[in-house]
Every structure is written in structure tokens, then in C-alpha cells.
Amino acid sequence: GDLRLGGEDIDALLVDHFVKVFREQTGVDIMACPDEKRKAKALKRLANACAAAKVELSRSTGSEVSADDVLDGAGLDAWLTREQFDVLAEPVLARIRAPVQRALDKVHGGMDARDIDQVLLVGGSSRIPRVVAIMQEMFPGTEICRRINPDEAIVVGAAIEASRSADLVDVIPRPLCIATANHADRSRSFATPVIAACTPIDPHYGIAVTECFANSRDGQTAVTIRVCEGEADYFDDNLRLGVFEISDIPPRPRGQVTIKVTMRVDADGILSVAAVVEQTGRELAITVTSNKGRMSPEDIQALREENLLYVD
Numbered sequence: 001g002d003l004r005l006g007g008e009d010i011d012a013l014l015v016d017h018f019v020k021v022f023r024e025q026t027g028v029d030i031m032a033c034p035d036e037k038r039k040a041k042a043l044k045r046l047a048n049a050c051a052a053a054k055v056e057l058s059r060s061t062g063s064e065v066s067a068d069d070v071l072d073g074a075g076l077d078a079w080l081t082r083e084q085f086d087v088l089a090e091p092v093l094a095r096i097r098a099p100v101q102r103a104l105d106k107v108h109g110g111m112d113a114r115d116i117d118q119v120l121l122v123g124g125s126s127r128i129p130r131v132v133a134i135m136q137e138m139f140p141g142t143e144i145c146r147r148i149n150p151d152e153a154i155v156v157g158a159a160i161e162a163s164r165s166a167d168l169v170d171v172i173p174r175p176l177c178i179a180t181a182n183h184a185d186r187s188r189s190f191a192t193p194v195i196a197a198c199t200p201i202d203p204h205y206g207i208a209v210t211e212c213f214a215n216s217r218d219g220q221t222a223v224t225i226r227v228c229e230g231e232a233d234y235f236d237d238n239l240r241l242g243v244f245e246i247s248d249i250p251p252r253p254r255g256q257v258t259i260k261v262t263m264r265v266d267a268d269g270i271l272s273v274a275a276v277v278e279q280t281g282r283e284l285a286i287t288v289t290s291n292k293g294r295m296s297p298e299d300i301q302a303l304r305e306e307n308l309l310y311v312d
Helices: 007-026 036-056 082-109 129-138 153-163 297-308
Strands: 062-071 074-081 118-120 143-145 176-180 190-195 207-214 223-229 239-246 258-265 271-277 283-288
Touching (some): 007 036, 007 074, 036 062, 074 082, 129 143, 176 258, 190 258, 223 283, 239 271
Parallel strands (some): 118 143
Antiparallel strands (some): 223 239, 258 271, 271 283
């Protein structure tokens, strides 16, 4: 999948557009507001208006985008056509093809779009006409099924699957990777998979995978091991899980120090990562808990308190 491909990402593009429209209509620049709470509240009102327009454009060719008292007593009153929406949302919608193609490549060693008999669309954003059109372009001649409620499809499917008597096996949901050097652009490290997505986890012993890497610079005396989860090519575009550093590496030319990285996921789904410098035997490890890199209880409570600011 794509962690940044969804309805909220489309809403964000629409909000960026209507911030400019609001400034042109009223002369009020939301982004220049010095009061962060008032700015956040104004952006939230625009986001609500944009989300409503997005839903309306799934069933009509045009929609009003309006919001009262966005900022400093000024409101927004604008019109958005489906054609304009498609252009604004294109940066997000254009990314649909890549995860679909990856899914085809992974199933049964690779499948062709012509092998698919039916495509089932689920999720609220599947109602967007441009999404349907992209699927029709990718699967010509294949039925694009829209007969069921897209908001309920996943839940209903999970309930049906759970009702069957079958042995379920836990798998790695997304690739587990470490950051590796990108010599063409040192500011963006690659995310190199160590454990691939859909790898089964043994219910008794878990799974462990070891890969060998090398020093990326001449004379390097320390290596930072950064761990992430996700399918994006670059480390920063994935979910960061942890980081640790191995020092006292013998300063040798690039590629002549071997570092063995072992990722282990136990039967409870707990990830641990260990790295060993082959030339010295020096080893370090970390354990990544289930909420590592995700929201803490304090973060959740802060968001709850922030949401109260937007209650009218």
C-alpha cells in the first residue's frame, strides 16, 4: 500500500487550494495568522468544507465549497467542478497505480491485469469517479464491482473469513527495512528490505532473517542502523521504528567492513534488531515495541484536547 494515499491526503490538497482562494476573496491570509489555535481552527473549517465537496462531487459534476466565519469574521463561498477537482487531486490519485501493480506482482509469483476477473472497490474514496476511471484503465475489460457498500465491504469480508474454519497464520504486514546509503542523493537514504511483506511468522518460534551490509564510506568508524516499516523506496517516506549506532569499526575503505543485520519477530509480533561487525565481533541490538514510532497515550490525549478547540 501507500501510507500517504487516502481521502485525507486529497482533502489536504483541496485545503491548500482554497487557502489561496480565501485569500483572493477576502484579503485574509490564514497561513500568516500569528495565533496558532485560530489558524488551526480556520484550516479545520476549510478541511470540513473540502471534505463535504469531495463527497458531493462523487455524485454530481459541481459542488459549492462554503464555510462561515473561517477567520476574522470572513467566510468562504466558492464553486468547484469535477474537472477542477480531478486536476487538484491528481498528485494523490496518480499514485494509485503503483501499489496496485505491486500487489499484482506479488500474487502467485506475478499476475497480469488480464488474469483478473473482477475488481472490488472498497473504502469511501473508491466512490470518486477518477478512481474508478483509473481502475478501468488498469484493468480493461474487467468488471469494476461497485454493487456493495464500500464503507462496509472490509468489515463484512473479515466477518465472513472469520466464520470459516481455517488455520490463520500471522504474516509481516509491511516490509521491515533499514536505511542504506544513496550515493546519488545523500539527503535521502534508501529503505532496503530485510524481511519482506507477507512473510509468515511461525506461531512457536517467530522468524529471523539476516542480511549482510557494508560500510558506505572510506575510513568510516561508526555505523548508524535506522529501522523502518513500509513499502516506499526512501527511508523518510516510511514509518520509523528505531535507531542505534555501532562504533569502533575498523577504518577501512568503502565496502570492506561487513555488518550483519538480523531482524527477528517473535511469536507475539515483537521486533528485535541486532547488528554485528564481522571483523570485530562488536554487536548491538534494540527491541521495537508494538507502539514504537506510533502515537503515545500522551500524543492521543493532546489530540483529544486539540479537537475540543474545534467544537462549535
